[in-house]
Amino acid sequence: MLKAIIFDLDGTLANTDPIHYQTWVDVLKNYDLEINPDFYRANISGRLNPDIVRDILPQLSPAKGQILADQKEAIFREIAGNLKPLPGLTKLLAWIQKQQLQTAIVTNAPRENAAFMLKVLNLVDYFQTVIVSEDVGVGKPDPKPYQVCLQQLNISPQDAIVFEDSTSGIRSAVAAGIATIGVASTHDPQILKNFGATYVIEDFNNPQLWQDLGNCK
Numbered sequence: 001m002l003k004a005i006i007f008d009l010d011g012t013l014a015n016t017d018p019i020h021y022q023t024w025v026d027v028l029k030n031y032d033l034e035i036n037p038d039f040y041r042a043n044i045s046g047r048l049n050p051d052i053v054r055d056i057l058p059q060l061s062p063a064k065g066q067i068l069a070d071q072k073e074a075i076f077r078e079i080a081g082n083l084k085p086l087p088g089l090t091k092l093l094a095w096i097q098k099q100q101l102q103t104a105i106v107t108n109a110p111r112e113n114a115a116f117m118l119k120v121l122n123l124v125d126y127f128q129t130v131i132v133s134e135d136v137g138v139g140k141p142d143p144k145p146y147q148v149c150l151q152q153l154n155i156s157p158q159d160a161i162v163f164e165d166s167t168s169g170i171r172s173a174v175a176a177g178i179a180t181i182g183v184a185s186t187h188d189p190q191i192l193k194n195f196g197a198t199y200v201i202e203d204f205n206n207p208q209l210w211q212d213l214g215n216c217k
Contacts, residue, residue, distance in 0.1 A: 142172060
């Protein structure tokens, strides 16, 4: 029985990856590192900042890596003030409220970014809980962030649906035993299916999604 719908943040509530990509491009130029979209998808998208910096700039100390990550996220917040919800999201959230389902966010984003995005998108009051990987102690693709979310909502994996746009997020949710729908804002739909998405939508207006939700009533 469906009791909760859980969302990733970046790339799922809003298509933020173009902004994150350009921000990383600009920041990494200072280290003579040029990246392209393929590199971004393979090495950056959906991952925790400490892991990203450690892998692509191994010469930096953890402290300097944190400074770089903080700088990058501050720039993101400066230029992302006009974010819009992914098409159909407002309709879906209204449906969730009407059905009296719980809803939550599970994200690898820093808590400051999560708060910023929810405010910009006017979604602060929609979610019962926001699980930030930095508070859990481990990030996606580990299943623990989603397991902690299930515990806070007091539901079993079979009682929830997850929406995720990244391969790391899909791996995390699927490993936690939750049916996961891919959102093709960042990655090719087939890649998301290969990592375990039940099926993939382009946005929340997808007809198959609404047919399935109707069957969950």
